[in-house]
Amino acid sequence: MTLAKKVTAEFIGTFWLVLGGCGSAVLAAAFPQVGIGLLGVSLAFGLTVLTMAYAIGHISGCHLNPAVSFGLWAGGRFSASELAPYIIAQVFGGIAGAAVLFVIASGQAGFDASAGFASNGFAEHSPGGYSMTAAFATEIVMTLMFLIIILGATDKRAPEGFAPIAIGLGLTLIHLISIPVTNTSVNPARSSGVAIFQGDWALAQLWLFWVAPILGAVVAGVIYRWFETDNEK
Secondary structure, eight states: OOHHHHHHHHHHHHHHHIIIIIHIIIIITTOTTTOOHHHHHHHHHHHHHHHHHHHHHHHHOOOOSHHHHHHHHHTTSSOGGGHHHHHHHHHHHHHHHHHHHHHHHTTSTTOOGGGOTTOOOOGGGSTTOOOHHHHHHHHHHHHHHHHHHHHHHTSTTSOTTOHHHHHHHHHHHHHHHHHHHHSOOSOHHHHHHHHHHHOSHHHHTTTHHHHHHHHHHHHHHHHHHHHHHHHHO
């Protein structure tokens, strides 16, 4: 598979993740009387990954997330030479998804992206008022566990064909735990896409949602690589 096809798949997949996941939060979470709430938003994020894993996993590996690409690289599953192209495609896919969501959401009277637009934040911008330290710890640990799930589910020794289900449900669980803390990132591309349209505090706090997820992912990659090495002896 050529790199051009891989990064195009990553662009499309990340576009879908942001449009589907953040779209559920912006358009449907609190819709009058039949809003899907926290559970629905969590499931929506999981479903975007599950559906794309089956759709493009055989093309690009379906990373959809710079932290995942870094984690797979640290775990020996991904080439360093493809990191930059993948991350660029993911970020632009996230921005494109957020742009389409902005066009749709702005069709409703009174819409104001500066109110949040499904952005990630801490302290006064945390849904539950959690501190920067709590947010940093949450994003590191949740991304670490996400990568452990990804690396384990895609291990050649794991049951075949079930990885997308485990990964999608894993992301759903992560959202159920951490939406109150940071609105759940574990994905710098997802955070960047909506932060650009929020345009204020989300951009100022965006650094945390790059640093913490990538750090957690790299640690997970190192841990799982050790598991594999230990198994080969």
